[in-house]
Amino acid sequence: NREIRDIGELQNRIHPTYSETSRHDLLCLQWPSPPRNILLVRKEEAPDVNAALVEFANHIHATYPSLSLIFEPHVAKELCNAFDFPIFTTGHSQHAPKSALQDKVDLTSTLGGDGTILHASSLFAKVDRVPPILSFSMGTLGFLGEWKFNEHKRAFRELYMSGASAGYGSSLLQAEAQETESKMTKAPQPQNMSSAWGLGVPDKATSAALSETERATSMSPDRAMPSSRPTGWSSIRGKSMGQSRGSRVLLRNRLKVGLFAPDGSRIPSSVSETSSASSALAAGEQQSDVYAMNEVLLHRGRTPHLSIIDIFVGGRFLTEAVADGMIISTPTGSTAYSLSSGGSIVHPLVSSLLLTPICPRSLSFRPLVLPANTPITLRLSKKNRGREIEVSIDGVRRDQGLSVGMEVRVVGEDIKARNNEWIGGVPSVVRGANGGGGGEEGNDHWVGGLNGLLKFNYPFGEG
Amino acid sequence: NREIRDIGELQNRIHPTYSETSRHDLLCLQWPSPPRNILLVRKEEAPDVNAALVEFANHIHATYPSLSLIFEPHVAKELCNAFDFPIFTTGHSQHAPKSALQDKVDLTSTLGGDGTILHASSLFAKVDRVPPILSFSMGTLGFLGEWKFNEHKRAFRELYMSGASAGYGSSLLQAEAQETESKMTKAPQPQNMSSAWGLGVPDKATSAALSETERATSMSPDRAMPSSRPTGWSSIRGKSMGQSRGSRVLLRNRLKVGLFAPDGSRIPSSVSETSSASSALAAGEQQSDVYAMNEVLLHRGRTPHLSIIDIFVGGRFLTEAVADGMIISTPTGSTAYSLSSGGSIVHPLVSSLLLTPICPRSLSFRPLVLPANTPITLRLSKKNRGREIEVSIDGVRRDQGLSVGMEVRVVGEDIKARNNEWIGGVPSVVRGANGGGGGEEGNDHWVGGLNGLLKFNYPFGEG
Amino acid sequence: NREIRDIGELQNRIHPTYSETSRHDLLCLQWPSPPRNILLVRKEEAPDVNAALVEFANHIHATYPSLSLIFEPHVAKELCNAFDFPIFTTGHSQHAPKSALQDKVDLTSTLGGDGTILHASSLFAKVDRVPPILSFSMGTLGFLGEWKFNEHKRAFRELYMSGASAGYGSSLLQAEAQETESKMTKAPQPQNMSSAWGLGVPDKATSAALSETERATSMSPDRAMPSSRPTGWSSIRGKSMGQSRGSRVLLRNRLKVGLFAPDGSRIPSSVSETSSASSALAAGEQQSDVYAMNEVLLHRGRTPHLSIIDIFVGGRFLTEAVADGMIISTPTGSTAYSLSSGGSIVHPLVSSLLLTPICPRSLSFRPLVLPANTPITLRLSKKNRGREIEVSIDGVRRDQGLSVGMEVRVVGEDIKARNNEWIGGVPSVVRGANGGGGGEEGNDHWVGGLNGLLKFNYPFGEG
Amino acid sequence: NREIRDIGELQNRIHPTYSETSRHDLLCLQWPSPPRNILLVRKEEAPDVNAALVEFANHIHATYPSLSLIFEPHVAKELCNAFDFPIFTTGHSQHAPKSALQDKVDLTSTLGGDGTILHASSLFAKVDRVPPILSFSMGTLGFLGEWKFNEHKRAFRELYMSGASAGYGSSLLQAEAQETESKMTKAPQPQNMSSAWGLGVPDKATSAALSETERATSMSPDRAMPSSRPTGWSSIRGKSMGQSRGSRVLLRNRLKVGLFAPDGSRIPSSVSETSSASSALAAGEQQSDVYAMNEVLLHRGRTPHLSIIDIFVGGRFLTEAVADGMIISTPTGSTAYSLSSGGSIVHPLVSSLLLTPICPRSLSFRPLVLPANTPITLRLSKKNRGREIEVSIDGVRRDQGLSVGMEVRVVGEDIKARNNEWIGGVPSVVRGANGGGGGEEGNDHWVGGLNGLLKFNYPFGEG
Numbered sequence A, B, C, D: 001n002r003e004i005r006d007i008g009e010l011q012n013r014i015h016p017t018y019s020e021t022s023r024h025d026l027l028c029l030q031w032p033s034p035p036r037n038i039l040l041v042r043k044e045e046a047p048d049v050n051a052a053l054v055e056f057a058n059h060i061h062a063t064y065p066s067l068s069l070i071f072e073p074h075v076a077k078e079l080c081n082a083f084d085f086p087i088f089t090t091g092h093s094q095h096a097p098k099s100a101l102q103d104k105v106d107l108t109s110t111l112g113g114d115g116t117i118l119h120a121s122s123l124f125a126k127v128d129r130v131p132p133i134l135s136f137s138m139g140t141l142g143f144l145g146e147w148k149f150n151e152h153k154r155a156f157r158e159l160y161m162s163g164a165s166a167g168y169g170s171s172l173l174q175a176e177a178q179e180t181e182s183k184m185t186k187a188p189q190p191q192n193m194s195s196a197w198g199l200g201v202p203d204k205a206t207s208a209a210l211s212e213t214e215r216a217t218s219m220s221p222d223r224a225m226p227s228s229r230p231t232g233w234s235s236i237r238g239k240s241m242g243q244s245r246g247s248r249v250l251l252r253n254r255l256k257v258g259l260f261a262p263d264g265s266r267i268p269s270s271v272s273e274t275s276s277a278s279s280a281l282a283a284g285e286q287q288s289d290v291y292a293m294n295e296v297l298l299h300r301g302r303t304p305h306l307s308i309i310d311i312f313v314g315g316r317f318l319t320e321a322v323a324d325g326m327i328i329s330t331p332t333g334s335t336a337y338s339l340s341s342g343g344s345i346v347h348p349l350v351s352s353l354l355l356t357p358i359c360p361r362s363l364s365f366r367p368l369v370l371p372a373n374t375p376i377t378l379r380l381s382k383k384n385r386g387r388e389i390e391v392s393i394d395g396v397r398r399d400q401g402l403s404v405g406m407e408v409r410v411v412g413e414d415i416k417a418r419n420n421e422w423i424g425g426v427p428s429v430v431r432g433a434n435g436g437g438g439g440e441e442g443n444d445h446w447v448g449g450l451n452g453l454l455k456f457n458y459p460f461g462e463g
C-alpha cells in the first residue's frame, strides 16, 4: 500500500550477544529474542540490485511477517510502490519522535559490493554497538565476507534463528524443548514479546553482559509495547529448512578518528554530503570521534604537490612523510587502498593498525603494522606547500580538509570482552562458517577466499 | 687463575617474573632473589668484541662477586687465561652431572649485533622459559633493542637490581625499608640465600605465579645449597649508583617449528653444526619443536630452479607458492629477511606471524600477516623440480633439507599471562625505558629507533 | 636604472650545436658565435634564491657586458630596482613586435631545484629546439644535474665560452688564432656581430646542420641588427680564468603530449594559469602538442573513487587500469613521481618511455619500460565512476581534466641526429663533466650522483 | 633406419639476413637459399614433448626431404629408433671432422617452454651469429614469443620459405613470377643449390651485406657440395599452403659476460655440466666471453648470510650491495627472475640492461635500467662473510663460484646494423606477425601477450 512510516514508530533495538566458541576464532551470535527491525541497504546506480532488493524484501515480509523493513530515505521513496506493505525510514515524519537508526535497527543487510558494506557501516559511524551486518553480493564475492545473493533465503534464516536453538551447549537443549512446548500451548493466540522473553535462556546471558542502563534501553520497549502481529522464532521453526544453527560473526575492528585544530580543539566531524551518516545523527553527537571500517586517508587531492605530514606514534615523533598521502587502515582495510599502496594483507583477527604511505618520496618508508591500541597522530606540516590536504574516511571525502597544523588522531577501537562476550567492532555475519555443531572450518572464509581473490598462485607467463 | 669449571656445579637457575605496569606496554622484570649465574655470549671473529668481553666480565666479577660467569665452551677455552677467577662452561667435566644451560643460566648478556642475540636465543631454542637477555652493541644499534657498550655498567646494575627495591608499588616501600634494616643487623656475617628469600616480597608474587613443580625446581637449590660468598643486592645497594629501578622487558614472541616426514612422523631437529644448541641438549629432547626468534626459511638454496611449496594456513590449503622460498617470521623478524623480501614492518607487540614469499613468480603474492595462533604448514610440492630445498632457522641452515612431501609446521609461541605475570618469549631487556618511577617513554625504543634505523624521511634527491 | 625592456628589441636567438665525442655519451656544445640573450629563472617564494639571483645577474652583467638578461615578467617587475642596467622581459611593450621567448633566448639559467628546471623547460613546452639550460641549486643537488651555486662563475664561463676555442678538433686552432688576431686589429672600435660571424669556423658546421629556413631564422637578424655594444668571446678570453673548455650536454628526451576529444578532434593545450608558458605563446600554436620533461599524469584528483583508464600501446589495447592514476614518464622523470609509485630508475640515455600505474587495484600491474617511439594512448573508460579525472604535465595541473572518452596521446620526442649533430630534447649542461680535452668521467654525473641521492647502500639497522 | 650421423658430414650453415621494414619494429628474415640443417631441441623429462618432437621431425622429413635433422647427442640416442631416416648429432664420429653446432645449424626449433629456448640459446653462447629460433610451446604460451604446437606446419613452412618470394616490395613480384616459371621448366630434374642461388633476388641483398670472407664461408660449401636430393623452395612451393610470407624476427639482445680473477686475468668460462654448450666448443674458445639471453646472476646460494657485492657502472663505483644477490638482465630477461625480484618489465626493443638486486638489505636500492652499452662490473667484496657466492647464467649454475675479489664483467651485446641489415642477438621468429604485405600488427605479439600473461587488469577482490 505504498506507505512510508517513520522508524520512530518501531520498537527499540535488540542487542545480540557474541560469544566465543571453543572450536574457532569466530564468534557465535545469539539473539535474546527474535529481531524485529531490519535495515536494507543497496548499492546505488545498479538496476539489477534494485530488482534483487525488492525480491529480498518481499521474501522477508512473506516469511517473517513480524519483521519491519527499513530503508534509507531516498530508497524508501524510490521503492515504496514496489511493496504492498508499509516500509520504514528515518526523518520521514515531523510528528514521530526524532529517532536515529542506531536506536532501532536490529540487523542490517546489504546488497551490492564492498562499497555498500562500507556505506552501511558509515550509517553507524558514531555508534559503539553496530547491528550485525549480513551482506550479499550480486556479482563476485569480495573480501568482506559477502554471501551470494542466491543464498539469501538460507543465509537470512540462519541469522534470524541464531541463538533460538541451543547451538553450542548441551545445557541449552532442554530450554529449547521447553520453549517449543510452551509455544505450542500458547498458540494460536497472538504471541507477544514478553512471552518470547520469558523463554529466553539467552536472555540471562545478555543481562549479565549488559550494564543496567543498557538493559533499560534495550529491553524496556519490548515489554512496554507489545506487538500486535504474530511474530518470532516459533512461526519460522515449523518451516522445514533444516536444523537451525548459530551465525558466525567476525567483529571487524574499526578506527576511532578525531580531527583537531592547531590549538588542540576538536573539530566537528561533518562528513561530506555524499554520506547520509550525518543526517541521521543528532547535532550534539557531532563532537565525538568517528569510526572508520577501512581507513582514514590524508591525500594531496588536486594539489599537484607532495604533502608533508608529521607522524606521531604512541605520542612520539616518528617521521615527516613526504608523499601523496598517508593511510591509517584497519586489518579489514588492508585489502583496500592500503594494498594498492604496497601494504601487507593483515588478517582481520590480528589486533593492529596499518600505517601505509602513498607514493612516498622516501624510498625507505615501508608500511608499518602497529598494535591496535597505539595512538597515531598525523599533522599537516608547516612545510607543506599547499594550504590544505584532503581527509577521507572509508572512501568518503570530508568537506573540510586538513590545513596546516591541524591533526588527525587515530586509535584502534576498543573491543571489550566481558565474561566471554564481546562488544564493539562491526559484527559481520560471515559466509561459509555455517556448521552449527560444525564450525570446523574456523576462519576459513578468509583463507579460503584469499587465493581466489588474489590469485596468489597465478604465475606470470602461464595461463 | 685460568680455571674452567662445569656449570653442573652451579646452583639452579632463578626465574624472574614479568609483570604488566599501568603506564606502558613493556613488562617489568622482578628477581625473586639476586641472580647468580650469567651467561656471556660474544660475536665471533671480532677482536674488539673480545676486549670488551673481558672488560665486561672483569667489571662484573669485581662489582658483583657473587655472580658466576658462564661462557660457551670455545670461548671459555680461548679466554680463560684473561681472568684470575674461575669461569664456567657446559660439558667441561665428565664428573659433573650433565647440566644444560637452561637449568643454570639466570640471565644472558650478549656483545655483538643482532646475529649474536639470535645465537644467544638459539641456545635456548628448546626451552619455554628463556633467561632475560641484555644485549650490547659494539657499533651501531640495531632493531633488537641493544644498548651501547659504554652503558654496560649502568645497564647491568639496573638489570641486576631489578625488583630488589619496590619500584612500582607504594605498598612495597615498607618491605624495602625492612629489607635494608634486616640486612644491617645481619651484617657483617655472610649472607645466605635463604635470608634473601625471607625478605622477598617479590617472592610471594612469584610463588603465586608458579606451579608447585616449578617452584620446586627453581627454589629448592637455593635453600639446599647455601652460598659461601657474601652476595646479593645488599652488597651492591651501598654503592652509590643512584636509585635502583626496574628493568623494562619486551617478551619477543617466537615461532614453534616442527619438521615432519611425508608419513606424518616427526623429524628430529638437529640443527647445523654451527649452532651449539643441540650439543647442550639431551637426546630425548630432540623430538620436540624448536623455537625461532626471527624466522624459519625455506629456500631453493643452490638449486637454480624455483621452489614449489604448498601452503596451508589454519589447516586449509592457501596456495602453491612458486618462488625462491618462503619466510615465516615473527614480528621481531619483520625487520630482518622478511623486510628485504618486501614484508611490512610489524611492531613486536602485534601478536602475529608473517608469511612472506621470496621472489615469487606470481606478481600478486603479497606478504600476509596472520594471527600468532594460526598454524601454518609448508610442504614441498611433488611438482618441485629438485629433490630438496633448504631449511634455515634464524640464519642457521639445517643439515637436512626439506624433501618432497616433507612439511614444516609452524605456530606462534603461546605466551601465557597468569595473574598479570607473563611466561614465554625471549625476555629482552630494552634500552631507553629505564626510568624507575619513570618509564614514561613506553615502547618508544622501537618507534624512536625506527626512523633512525630506516631513514624513513630520507627523501631521494636531497641530501 | 630600473629599466624593463621588451625582448622584441633583442637580436634573435643563436642555436648551438651538439656533437658526439668519441670518449663518452654526453654531447659537446658549440656556439657558432657568442650567446647574447640569457633567460634567468628562479624558484618562487624563496628569499635566499632572490639574493643569489641578483648576485648572479650582476656578475654576468659585469663580466659579460654584451649579454642581455631576460626575466619572467613578475620577476622583472620585482627585481628591476636591484639593477642599474636595463633588463628584459616578455609582453612588456605594446610597441615592440610580439616576441616569444623561444625566438630570443640563447640559453637559460635556473636557480632553485628540480621544480625550477621543470618550470624553465615548460617555458619551451611548444618548442622543438630548447635553449641549453644551466641550473644551479641553492641547497642539495638533485637528479637533474644541477651545479652548486658557488660554482656559478666557473660554470657560466665554461658554457659561455663553449666552442670558442678548438676544444675538440685541431683544425680549429688556427681559426682561433686568426680570431684573436682580427679582434686585435679591429679593436678598439666597437665590434659588431657580423665580424664575429665572419670568424666563425663553427658557423660552417652549424650551417651544414641547419635547413635553409632555419638558417634564415637564426642568422639573418644578427646581420640585420648590429649590436652597439662591445661583445663576445674576445673580451672574456683575456681574463685569466684558465683554459676554456667545452660544456658537456645531456639531451633529455621529452614526451609529446596531445589531448583529444572522444570524436578524435584535438583539444587546445591551455595549461593551468600557474604556468606562464601559454601566455608566452601565440594563439595559433595552441593546437599543437605539448612537451613534457618529467611526465604526463592522469589522476583521480579529489574524486575519492578509483579511476578506470583504457591503455593502448602501439595502437593495440593493452589493459584497463583501475588505479589512482597513470604516469607516462621520460627517463628523466623516472626519478620523480614514477619512482615514488614503484617505477624503476631509468638512465636518461635509455631511449624509452615508462608506463607506471599509481596505486593500481591489480596486484600484478607492474611498471613497463617501452621504446621511446611507441605511441601510447590513455582513454578515460566509460566505466569510470566520476565525470572527469585530472591531467598534469610536469607537476602542473591542466584546468581542464580528462572526461569520459577523451584521450591523452603520447609519444617520445624524436631526437634526430644529422651528421653527428643532435636536435631535440632539453639540452642540460651537466655538472662534473667539465674536462675540455678531458671528459674522462663520461656520464658519471648520473652514476656518481645516484648513490649519493638514493643511499642505495644504506642498510637498514645500521647507522 | 635408426642411423645417427655426425654433423661434420653436413653442409655448412647458411646465414639469413634480417632487414628493417617500413611498417614496424620487427625485422624481416630472408634466406639467401633454402635452409638445409635444422636443430631440434626439446624440453627434458616431458613425455608429451617427445611425442610431439617425433611428429614434428617426421613432418619435416616428409615435407622437406632435403632438410637434415640435428639433435643433441642424448636425444639422438634416445629417439633414433623412432625414425626411418638418418639423424645427426655432434661428436658422434671420431672420423668426422670436429664440427660445432654453430658451423652447421641453419635454424633451431624448440619444443617446450621458456627454459627450452634458454637452453637452445645456450648452445650458441659463444657465437655472435645465432641461427634463428622457432619455438613451440606444448602448453601455455610464454613471454618468449612461442607458437602453439598445433601451428607447427604453418609456422615452419613460413620460416622455411621466408625470403623465397618477394614478400615486401612490389618490385620483387616479377622475380617471383620468373622464379615460378623457371622452376616449372626445370622440373622434374633434381634441383641443385646453385640453381636456387641463381634465382635468388634476396641473394644480392645478402651479398651486399656480407663481407667477402663471410660470403666465402657461407656460400662456398653450397657450391662445392651439390646436394643429391631434390630440395629447396621449389618443391614446397607447389603445395597449396597459401601465399608465402616473410617471417618476422625479433633480435633479442644478449649480455656478454666475462669472469675475471682478482689479478685481472680472465677465467675460463666452463659452465656447469648441465649445459652441453661447453662440450660443443673447442678448447681455445674458452677464453672468450659467454652470452646470456636472460641474465647473469650472483647469489648467496646455500650460504645463509647476505652477500656483499661492489658494483661499478660505466667504470665508476656505484654502491656496495648487501643482498641475497644481484641480477644483470636483458630486456628479454626482464620478465624472468628480475621481475620476481621487483624489476620493471622492459620491452625487448629498448636497448638496455637491468640491474636488479635480490632481497637487498637497503630499502632504497631500486632496480636500475641502464644503456645497453654500459659496462657493469660486480665484484665480491672483501667484507663478504663467505668464501664464495654462486654465479648462474640463464638459470644454469657455474661449477665455480665467485670468490672474494673476483669480478663478473658485463656489457650488452653489440647489435650492428649494416645497410639496414642486422647482425647479433638471438633471432626469434615471432608469432602473430605473419601478415606478408600485412605486418600491421607491429610488435603486438609483446603488447598483446602482456595482459594475457600478467593479468594486469585482474583486480583483486573481483573474479
Ligand SMILES: NC(=O)C1=CN([C@@H]2O[C@H](COP(=O)(O)OP(=O)(O)OC[C@H]3O[C@@H](n4cnc5c(N)ncnc54)[C@H](O)[C@@H]3O)[C@@H](O)[C@H]2O)C=CC1
Pocket (backbone or CB within 6 Å): A113, A114, A115, A116, A118, A142, A143, A144, A294, A295, A332, A333, A334, A335, A336, A337, A338, A340, A341, A393, A394, A395, A396, C304, C305, C306, C323, C324, C358, C359, C360, C361, C385, D461
Ligand atoms: N587506489 C586505490 O586502491 C583506492 C582505493 N580506495 C578504496 O575504496 C574504498 C571505498 O570503496 P568504494 O566507495 O566502493 O570506492 P570505489 O568505487 O573506488 O571502489 C573501491 C574498490 O575497493 C574495494 N574495496 C573496498 N573496501 C575493501 C576492502 N576492505 N577489502 C578489499 N577491497 C575493498 C571495492 O570492492 C572496490 O573494488 C576506500 O575505503 C578505499 O579503501 C579508494 C580510492 C583509491
Ligand SMILES: NC(=O)C1=CN([C@@H]2O[C@H](COP(=O)(O)OP(=O)(O)OC[C@H]3O[C@@H](n4cnc5c(N)ncnc54)[C@H](O)[C@@H]3O)[C@@H](O)[C@H]2O)C=CC1
Pocket (backbone or CB within 6 Å): A461, B304, B305, B306, B323, B324, B358, B359, B360, B361, B385, D113, D114, D115, D116, D118, D142, D143, D144, D294, D295, D332, D333, D334, D335, D336, D337, D338, D340, D341, D393, D394, D395, D396
Ligand atoms: N625466483 C625466480 O623468479 C627465479 C627465476 N629463475 C629464472 O629461471 C630462468 C631459467 O629458466 P628454467 O631453466 O626454465 O628454470 P625454472 O624451471 O626454475 O623456471 C623458470 C620460470 O621462468 C620462466 N622464464 C624463463 N625465462 C623467462 C623469460 N625471459 N620471461 C618470462 N619468463 C621466463 C619459465 O617459463 C619458468 O616459468 C632463469 O634465467 C631465471 O630468469 C630462476 C630462479 C629463480
Ligand SMILES: NC(=O)C1=CN([C@@H]2O[C@H](COP(=O)(O)OP(=O)(O)OC[C@H]3O[C@@H](n4cnc5c(N)ncnc54)[C@H](O)[C@@H]3O)[C@@H](O)[C@H]2O)C=CC1
Pocket (backbone or CB within 6 Å): A304, A305, A306, A323, A324, A358, A359, A360, A361, A385, B461, C113, C114, C115, C116, C118, C142, C143, C144, C294, C295, C332, C333, C334, C335, C336, C337, C338, C340, C341, C393, C394, C395
Ligand atoms: N608522490 C610524488 O612523488 C609526487 C611527485 N611529483 C613530482 O613533482 C614534479 C613537479 O615538481 P615540483 O613542481 O617541484 O613539485 P613538488 O614541490 O611537489 O616537488 C616534487 C619533488 O620531486 C623532485 N623532482 C622533480 N623532478 C624530479 C626528477 N626528474 N628527478 C628527481 N626528482 C625530481 C623535486 O626535487 C621535489 O623534491 C612532477 O613532475 C612529479 O614528477 C608530483 C606529485 C607527487
Ligand SMILES: NC(=O)C1=CN([C@@H]2O[C@H](COP(=O)(O)OP(=O)(O)OC[C@H]3O[C@@H](n4cnc5c(N)ncnc54)[C@H](O)[C@@H]3O)[C@@H](O)[C@H]2O)C=CC1
Pocket (backbone or CB within 6 Å): B113, B114, B115, B116, B118, B142, B143, B144, B294, B295, B332, B333, B334, B335, B336, B337, B338, B340, B341, B393, B394, B395, B396, C461, D304, D305, D306, D323, D324, D358, D359, D360, D361, D385
Ligand atoms: N637478504 C636478506 O635480507 C637476508 C637476511 N638474513 C637474515 O639474517 C638473519 C641472521 O643474522 P646473521 O646470522 O647476523 O646473518 P648476516 O650476517 O647475514 O646478517 C644479517 C643482517 O640482518 C640483521 N638482522 C638480524 N636480525 C634482525 C632483526 N630481527 N631485525 C633487523 N635486522 C636484523 C643483522 O643486523 C645483519 O645486518 C636471519 O635470521 C635472516 O633474517 C639472512 C639471509 C639473507
